[in-house]
Structure formats: C-alpha cells, structure tokens
Amino acid sequence: MPFSDLDLVLIHDGHPGIGEIADALWYPLWDARVGLDHSVRTPAEALKVASADLRTAMGLLDGRLVAGDAELASRLVGAAREQWRRTAGKRIPELIESARERWHRSGEVAQSSEPDLKHGRGGLRDLGLLDAVAVAQLADRPGEELTAARELLLDVRTELRRTVRRGRDVLGAADAAVVASELDFGDRFVLARHLSGAGRTVAYAVDVALRAAGPPKGRFGRKPARTPCGDGVVLHGSEVALARDAVPARDSGLLLRVGAASARTGRPISHGTLRTLADSAPELRAPWPESGRRALTELLGAGDGLVDAVEALDRTGLWARLLPEWGAVRDLPPREPVHAWTVDRHLVQACVEAAGLTDTVARPDLLLLGALLHDIGKGRETDHSELGAEIAGHVAVRIGLSEHDTRVVVGMVRHHLLLPDTATRRDISEPETVERVAKAIDGDPLLLELLHALAKADSLATGPGVWTQWKAGLVGELVARTRTLLTGRPLPEPEAVDATQRELAAEAVRAGxxxxxxxxxxxxxxxxxxxxxxxxxxxxxxxxxxxxxxxxxxxxxxxxxxxxxxxxxxxxxxxxxxxxxxxxxxxxxxxxxxxxxxxxxxxxxxxxxxxxxxxxxxxxxxxxxxxxxxxxxxxxxxxxxxxxxxxxxxxxxxxxxxxxxxxxxxxxxxxxxxxxxxxxxxxxxxxxxxxxxxxxxxxxxxxxxxxxxx
Incomplete structure (x- = not known):
C-alpha cells in the first residue's frame, strides 16, 4: 500500500548478534524516512506478547515472510494461528469493545460523505476482523461479496494515497472526484454509491459474525429466555425474533412490529427472523390499517435504535416493501458539502433527532413521517422539495392518512427549508417577510409548529455546527412573529436605532x-x-x-x-x-x-x-x-x-x-x-x-x- 508504515518483526532463535543485525536493518529505513513499527523477538516472546495484546495477535495471523528463514517464520505464524484458535472465544468481548471504540472515533464507511476507508465501520480493519474470526473457526470465511468489497476498498485507498501523495485514509469530496476518474467510475457520486454498498456489506457481515462468535446465549445448557416485546415478537436472548405462534404469511403488520421492537430495545433482529420475513411476509395493502400506522410511528420514534433497525430491514429488501420510493435515495451521496451522510442515512438520522422533539408538537406522528420523507425527492434533476411533496402525498395516501393529515405532510416536505432559509437569508423584522411565510403555509399554525421542529431535526441530522444557537434564535424569532400574525395581532415595529448606536454615529461625525x-x-x-x-x-x-x-x-x-x-x-x-x-x-x-x-x-x-x-x-x-x-x-x-x-x-x-x-x-x-x-x-x-x-x-x-x- 503506497505511503503506509512498515510493520516488521525480526524473528530469531536466540542469535547472539541479533542487536547488530537489527540496527543494520532499521537504520537504512529510518534514513530513508520510511515509517516503521518494529520489534525483535523470539517465537516464544512473540506468542507471549500476542497472548496479552490483541493488535499483535491479529497482526501475526496474516504475517508474511519478507526475507530469511522461511521455516522459522512459518512455524511462528502457524503457532500464532493455533494460539488464536484456542483463545479467540474468550477474547471476543475484547475484540468487540475495540471495534466499537474504533467505530465511535472513525464513523462509518457506508452512508458517510467522507468515509474512513481503513478504520471506519465497514472498512478494511473490519475485513481483518472477519478474517480473524474465520481463522478461529467461529464464522464462515468471507464469500464473493466480501471479496469484491475488499478489492474496491483497497483500490480506492491505494488511488487516494497516490493522488494526495501521503498516507491518508479519509476520502474527501475533492479527492473522490480524482479517484473516481482514475478508477473509471465516471464521477464521485457513482463511486460513493459503490463504496457505501461495500461498507454496508462489510458492516453487516461483521455484525452477524460477532453475534455468532459471541458468548453462548444461554447458561449451563439452558435455552435463552423468550421475552414478549410485541404482538408476535419476542426478545430471544439478545436478539429480536418471531414468537412461536407468529404466522408471517398472514400478518402484514408483523414486519413493522419486528422493526419497532428492534429499534425500541436496541437489540438486533435475528438473521433467521429476517430471512423468514423476507421469504414470507406479505406487503401491507393500501390503505394501511391503524395498527400499521401505529407501528410505523413507534419505529420512527424509537431514537438511536432506528438506524440499525432500518439498516437490517434494508439489507434484506424489507424496507423497500414498506417504502418502495427509498431506492432512489439509497446510498445517494450529498451534493452539498455541509452534509455528513448520504441522503438515506440523513433521512433516518432526521427521524432520530425528531424523536427527541415529539413532546414539543401536537402531532408527533406527522413530525416523524415528515422527517422521514423531507428529502425523498433528491437525486433527480428537479426541485427536490416539489418532487418530494408529490411523493410524500402518494406515501401518505398509501399508509392511510386522512385528507387533512396528508395535506400537512405534503406541506412539511414542500416547505421544509422555508423557515431556515428565510431566517438566514431575509430580514425577518420586515412585515413582508413574515407575511410571505404565513401565506406559504396557508395560515396553518399546526404546519408552522411542525416545520419549526423539522427545521431543527433536519439541521441536527445534516452535520456538526449546522444548528447553532444563532440559527435557532433566528428561526425561533421568525416562528414567533409568524404565529403573532396568524393570531391577528399586530407585528411589532422593527427596532429603531438605539441610543448606543446613535451616540456612536455622533462620535463618528465629531471625529470624522x-x-x-x-x-x-x-x-x-x-x-x-x-x-x-x-x-x-x-x-x-x-x-x-x-x-x-x-x-x-x-x-x-x-x-x-x-x-x-x-x-x-x-x-x-x-x-x-x-x-x-x-x-x-x-x-x-x-x-x-x-x-x-x-x-x-x-x-x-x-x-x-x-x-x-x-x-x-x-x-x-x-x-x-x-x-x-x-x-x-x-x-x-x-x-x-x-x-x-x-x-x-x-x-x-x-x-x-x-x-x-x-x-x-x-x-x-x-x-x-x-x-x-x-x-x-x-x-x-x-x-x-x-x-x-x-x-x-x-x-x-x-x-x-x-x-x-x-
């Protein structure tokens, strides 16, 4: 890999002159300014370090001979693999904790606008983790889909480093354009979708592998407990699963209840349950029953657990059954540099943020649905707010909303940028500005309330620093003035020049x-x-x-x-x-x-x-x-x-x-x-x-x- 550090181990069998040999190897590399992580050990010493240090243990699993005694190197790698197979089961919790800390620092490859190709969740380090679990015979070896993902991640990382001429792993938008051209992807948006797909493949495989490799679900041979957490849904050990009496083929709302239970509890949906639902769950017919709408609201309002629940459903094609329009925004990279996520992840994240605001609005169900759909019109050569409003209208009718509620959801999607754009780009002290806002929302105070909450959720889900105290104050003042106008009260007059400003002007005139x-x-x-x-x-x-x-x-x-x-x-x-x-x-x-x-x-x-x-x-x-x-x-x-x-x-x-x-x-x-x-x-x-x-x-x-x- 270009511009990577070298991780070298000098293995010896007790050679008395090993110090001089090591110096003769390391100094020329240092003089050449090559990044070097080095050690000098006997096989027994290397195995002892590996038994205590997870990074060393995993590094030895794919050790390769550079030069020297091939038999000595092969013996060490074989012993390291055997030691790992014996101890991996006990070290899985440490492996999981290390991976989670890395994911927290580096984010995700999938659905990220600037992915960390090596350390991010779904990146190259996770492929190494999958290899380690496979060596321990705790999960299957990576198949063709993961092999293709590995090749893509390696190709992109290699081309990125050649482009920037240094050891970078984070793919920014400007560099992505060059990398995409060099790898014949057309443009950075096509490359981003492929990368997002690869990241999702790797991340899903890691989740499944770590669950399979984790500690037994029951103790002392007992089967794990089955705790009811919804109609036809149970918590089976640490996973959400179908109840024994559930009949997926005759229960169209079961899919939503499974997703809601997973999002609410923060527990993953079992692989078997996902497979069963994918094979036999029927589509919800329009209009959805009230129970289906309630389950959707519960799912969308679950908070942070929604992200993994939607990802699991989407990976198995189940999310598209609920929302066929999702395909147009899946893995769609943002065109605005301020966005931290792909469009589909931004929409899910907006629901997560909106869930924390449901107690501020009269209709939390409409707020959550508006958050899910507000950018659904992106990715096409037209005004995404207008197209999104049209799509939102079809979705609202399909899930059985009333005519009034459909009109509100359509208004939320059409005008989701109205408040932040007006507050930050116009003089909100002018009566004409407030009157335009009131006219745009047809004088509906409920729509105004929902747009206010959606503006905050949308900004928080866009990226850090987008929803500032200053922006919140401007939007809040605009909402307050619009609400005043809607109640028939006169708007306050714009503030005149105050005494301090008047005195400063007088001083400027006196001083010239x-x-x-x-x-x-x-x-x-x-x-x-x-x-x-x-x-x-x-x-x-x-x-x-x-x-x-x-x-x-x-x-x-x-x-x-x-x-x-x-x-x-x-x-x-x-x-x-x-x-x-x-x-x-x-x-x-x-x-x-x-x-x-x-x-x-x-x-x-x-x-x-x-x-x-x-x-x-x-x-x-x-x-x-x-x-x-x-x-x-x-x-x-x-x-x-x-x-x-x-x-x-x-x-x-x-x-x-x-x-x-x-x-x-x-x-x-x-x-x-x-x-x-x-x-x-x-x-x-x-x-x-x-x-x-x-x-x-x-x-x-x-x-x-x-x-x-x-």
Missing part, C-alpha cells in the same frame, strides 16, 4: 472617522455584535467587511442605518453579527483602530487581505461557478430588490462583494450571509443610489458580483 463598539449577541460568547459607524459621506460596508475578514470573523448578518439626530449632520451605522472562524473574537481596540484606518482609505487593507488569502491557498475546495439570483417584492419599499450570490466561501468574499455593490452604485439596506460548508449564500436588500432599478442596472451589477466571486 470610523468608530466601533463590540458586545456579545444574546449572551453567546462566540457570536458578537459589532457596531460600526462612519460620517454620512463615508463608505461603510466595504471597510467593515474587510476589517472583519482580516480578523477571521465570519459575518452572519449586517443591517445598515442612516442616522440623522438633532445637533449634527448625521452619520451611518452598520450592525454586524459575526463569529470567529476559530479561536475567540479579536480585541475591540484593535478592530476600532483598523476600521478607522480603513475608512480613511488607502491600499493597506486590500494588500493585507490579499496576503492573508494567499496564506490560505491550497486549503480551499474545488471551485464552483458563482450564481446570482434576483427576488422582487421580498423587501419593503419601492425601487428595492433582494439579490443573492451563491459562491465558494473565501476569506474576503464579502469585502469584494461589497466593493462590487459600491462600484455598481447600489445602496445596501441589509445583508445576510449563510455559510454551507465551503459555500455561501450572500443575500442583500439593495436599491440604486441614483437612477432606476432597470434591466441594464441589474445586468451591470450581476456582472460585477460574478467577477468579485471568481
């Missing part, structure tokens, strides 16, 4: 330069509110964005005000919410000094930002073409429009975009910046400073924005 004040945002120490003020004639957004970028602050929102208090000629105030990309926020005094210098003009800020961007070169993902979208009638006032820029994230992107807006003679009223992994959606409410908002002005501004984002 920029001023800065920094406070925490809603008590969150990592999110700060930075208020910048300048004299009326000075530029505000561009220098502020530049200084914040220079200090590695990620801007979330920006609101700009013109202040005309009595006693002075007026000034302009910008209120920014931002958080550090890493570390803690910078010293306010430093920000104040840098901003004053930037407002005063000069090339220093641009030069420093260019230097900082060069320092980050090589760390960015593969570029994508920027896109500009226009949204009319989404902000208050005539001659105002919302423009969105979707582009790759860059350190000084907002600074460059602000310059493009200024160059285009655009007045910015507010800005929202949403970061999605390595991409951003920058939204601006703008109006022309002079002239009209005509097609020529839009075309010129769009060209400038695209140039700034290149």
């Amino acid at each position: 330069t920029g001023q800065v004040a920094v406070t925490s945002a809603d008590g969150h120490h990592r999110v700060v509110t930075i208020t910048c003020a300048v004299p009326a004639a000075a530029e505000l957004l561009t220098p502020a964005a530049g200084v914040l970028a220079l200090n590695s602050l990620e801007v979330h929102t920006a609101t700009l005000h013109t202040v005309t208090p009595d006693g002075f000629d007026g000034g302009r105030v910008g209120v920014f919410t931002a958080s550090p990309r890493f570390g803690t926020p910078p010293d306010p005094a430093l920000l104040r000094d840098q901003f004053a210098r930037a407002v005063a003009g000069g090339p220093a800020l641009s030069r420093k930002l260019a230097e900082k961007e060069r320092a980050y070169e090589g760390t960015q993902a593969a570029p994508v073409s920027p896109k500009v979208l226009w949204f009319d009638d989404e902000t208050t006032g005539a001659e105002a429009v919302v423009v969105e820029l979707r582009a790759m994230d860059r350190l000084a992107l907002l600074y460059r975009v602000a310059g493009a807006l200024r160059h285009s003679d655009a007045e910015v009223r507010w800005a929202k910046v949403e970061t999605l992994g390595d991409r951003v959606v920058d939204s601006f409410a703008i109006t022309p400073r002079t002239g009209t908002l005509d097609a020529d002005w839009r075309r010129r501004l769009e060209q400038n924005l695209l140039a700034a984002a290149q």
Whole structure:
C-alpha cells in the first residue's frame, strides 16, 4: 500500500548478534524516512506478547515472510494461528469493545460523505476482523461479496494515497472526484454509491459474525429466555425474533412490529427472523390499517435504535416493501458539502433527532413521517422539495392518512427549508417577510409548529455546527412573529436605532472617522455584535467587511442605518453579527483602530487581505461557478430588490462583494450571509443610489458580483 508504515518483526532463535543485525536493518529505513513499527523477538516472546495484546495477535495471523528463514517464520505464524484458535472465544468481548471504540472515533464507511476507508465501520480493519474470526473457526470465511468489497476498498485507498501523495485514509469530496476518474467510475457520486454498498456489506457481515462468535446465549445448557416485546415478537436472548405462534404469511403488520421492537430495545433482529420475513411476509395493502400506522410511528420514534433497525430491514429488501420510493435515495451521496451522510442515512438520522422533539408538537406522528420523507425527492434533476411533496402525498395516501393529515405532510416536505432559509437569508423584522411565510403555509399554525421542529431535526441530522444557537434564535424569532400574525395581532415595529448606536454615529461625525463598539449577541460568547459607524459621506460596508475578514470573523448578518439626530449632520451605522472562524473574537481596540484606518482609505487593507488569502491557498475546495439570483417584492419599499450570490466561501468574499455593490452604485439596506460548508449564500436588500432599478442596472451589477466571486 503506497505511503503506509512498515510493520516488521525480526524473528530469531536466540542469535547472539541479533542487536547488530537489527540496527543494520532499521537504520537504512529510518534514513530513508520510511515509517516503521518494529520489534525483535523470539517465537516464544512473540506468542507471549500476542497472548496479552490483541493488535499483535491479529497482526501475526496474516504475517508474511519478507526475507530469511522461511521455516522459522512459518512455524511462528502457524503457532500464532493455533494460539488464536484456542483463545479467540474468550477474547471476543475484547475484540468487540475495540471495534466499537474504533467505530465511535472513525464513523462509518457506508452512508458517510467522507468515509474512513481503513478504520471506519465497514472498512478494511473490519475485513481483518472477519478474517480473524474465520481463522478461529467461529464464522464462515468471507464469500464473493466480501471479496469484491475488499478489492474496491483497497483500490480506492491505494488511488487516494497516490493522488494526495501521503498516507491518508479519509476520502474527501475533492479527492473522490480524482479517484473516481482514475478508477473509471465516471464521477464521485457513482463511486460513493459503490463504496457505501461495500461498507454496508462489510458492516453487516461483521455484525452477524460477532453475534455468532459471541458468548453462548444461554447458561449451563439452558435455552435463552423468550421475552414478549410485541404482538408476535419476542426478545430471544439478545436478539429480536418471531414468537412461536407468529404466522408471517398472514400478518402484514408483523414486519413493522419486528422493526419497532428492534429499534425500541436496541437489540438486533435475528438473521433467521429476517430471512423468514423476507421469504414470507406479505406487503401491507393500501390503505394501511391503524395498527400499521401505529407501528410505523413507534419505529420512527424509537431514537438511536432506528438506524440499525432500518439498516437490517434494508439489507434484506424489507424496507423497500414498506417504502418502495427509498431506492432512489439509497446510498445517494450529498451534493452539498455541509452534509455528513448520504441522503438515506440523513433521512433516518432526521427521524432520530425528531424523536427527541415529539413532546414539543401536537402531532408527533406527522413530525416523524415528515422527517422521514423531507428529502425523498433528491437525486433527480428537479426541485427536490416539489418532487418530494408529490411523493410524500402518494406515501401518505398509501399508509392511510386522512385528507387533512396528508395535506400537512405534503406541506412539511414542500416547505421544509422555508423557515431556515428565510431566517438566514431575509430580514425577518420586515412585515413582508413574515407575511410571505404565513401565506406559504396557508395560515396553518399546526404546519408552522411542525416545520419549526423539522427545521431543527433536519439541521441536527445534516452535520456538526449546522444548528447553532444563532440559527435557532433566528428561526425561533421568525416562528414567533409568524404565529403573532396568524393570531391577528399586530407585528411589532422593527427596532429603531438605539441610543448606543446613535451616540456612536455622533462620535463618528465629531471625529470624522470610523468608530466601533463590540458586545456579545444574546449572551453567546462566540457570536458578537459589532457596531460600526462612519460620517454620512463615508463608505461603510466595504471597510467593515474587510476589517472583519482580516480578523477571521465570519459575518452572519449586517443591517445598515442612516442616522440623522438633532445637533449634527448625521452619520451611518452598520450592525454586524459575526463569529470567529476559530479561536475567540479579536480585541475591540484593535478592530476600532483598523476600521478607522480603513475608512480613511488607502491600499493597506486590500494588500493585507490579499496576503492573508494567499496564506490560505491550497486549503480551499474545488471551485464552483458563482450564481446570482434576483427576488422582487421580498423587501419593503419601492425601487428595492433582494439579490443573492451563491459562491465558494473565501476569506474576503464579502469585502469584494461589497466593493462590487459600491462600484455598481447600489445602496445596501441589509445583508445576510449563510455559510454551507465551503459555500455561501450572500443575500442583500439593495436599491440604486441614483437612477432606476432597470434591466441594464441589474445586468451591470450581476456582472460585477460574478467577477468579485471568481
């Protein structure tokens, strides 16, 4: 394997000069900077270490002669295998615990957007585990399907290391594109589906093998207890199984009850039960009976146990009987870099997260179903929310939901992005914004409540850092304002410039330069509110964005005000919410000094930002073409429009975009910046400073924005 460390054992039979021989071997390798894990042992010493160290024991099982006495090496490997066969049964618990710790650290190969090909669950280390269990004669040797999975994982890992020129095992999206091309997979999405399938094959085989190799299910020859855990379902020892009187061929709901029992108890479904259900369980006919819907709700609301239960059902084709539409998203890799899972796993994970929110909504059953279906329309060249809503309608009718409940589920899928997108990309203090949300949901307070919970579950299931306190606050405020509108009460007026901001503007006018004040945002120490003020004639957004970028602050929102208090000629105030990309926020005094210098003009800020961007070169993902979208009638006032820029994230992107807006003679009223992994959606409410908002002005501004984002 390219760029791998060497794991070498120098075996000897008591040779008196073994130390000098070892030095002669190791030093040239060290001088060549080869990674080396080495030891010098007699066969007896190696076996003694293997008896106490699991890693050594497993490593000796596939020991290979590099050079030297073939008979001595063969004797050691044979003795190590015999020792393993004698002791493996007692060491299985240690093997299982070691594997679980590794899986917890490295995640899964299957359904992961960036799989660890070696250490992840379903990866190469697990294939080694299967080999060890087979050597101990505790499970069958890997068959053709596992052999194909091994070849794929090895090929991909080898090509990955050749591509990056170092010992990497985690396949990122950018490298996957190159690897896919080299291995003739077409693109990284095709490769991802093959890898996910291989990972699922290996992980399932490991689960079955470790269960078979584990300690006996009964004690002192007794049969394991059979504890009822549902109609026709029992807990047989440590596995979920069919009751003796269960008749799968005549009980269409039995499949759901088995899955629900497994998810609820966290115990695996026995292999025999899965095989029996696959052979004889009938399909649930539409519309499902009430008992079937209750079992589905119990299954989806079980929490963490749902993941393994669905995986077991899906591996045996049973999940597709319940939800034939699942095939379109199975192992479908995400196109958005912020997603940690494939689409099917994301949907299951969203149900897991939604299960923790069922006590916050009036209809937990609809929340769980909406979580399961909200991205079911992905993977096709169309709006996944609209297609998903159509699919969700068919599913809802098939499982027997009422017309009203079907309408709610369809609305959840169609509008599952409505609240987070609006809260992070629009000014939620504007009445028009709230009115659009209320109109989209047809004034239904139940749908609003369910969408609020689904927004949280969806974000939590997407990946770490997607559902932040700041995002939760914005969505919560939007929901509260929409609920106020739905009850017929007047919306609160947008907050005017407060006394502190007014005084800062006055100070900027008196001093003739920029001023800065920094406070925490809603008590969150990592999110700060930075208020910048300048004299009326000075530029505000561009220098502020530049200084914040220079200090590695990620801007979330920006609101700009013109202040005309009595006693002075007026000034302009910008209120920014931002958080550090890493570390803690910078010293306010430093920000104040840098901003004053930037407002005063000069090339220093641009030069420093260019230097900082060069320092980050090589760390960015593969570029994508920027896109500009226009949204009319989404902000208050005539001659105002919302423009969105979707582009790759860059350190000084907002600074460059602000310059493009200024160059285009655009007045910015507010800005929202949403970061999605390595991409951003920058939204601006703008109006022309002079002239009209005509097609020529839009075309010129769009060209400038695209140039700034290149």
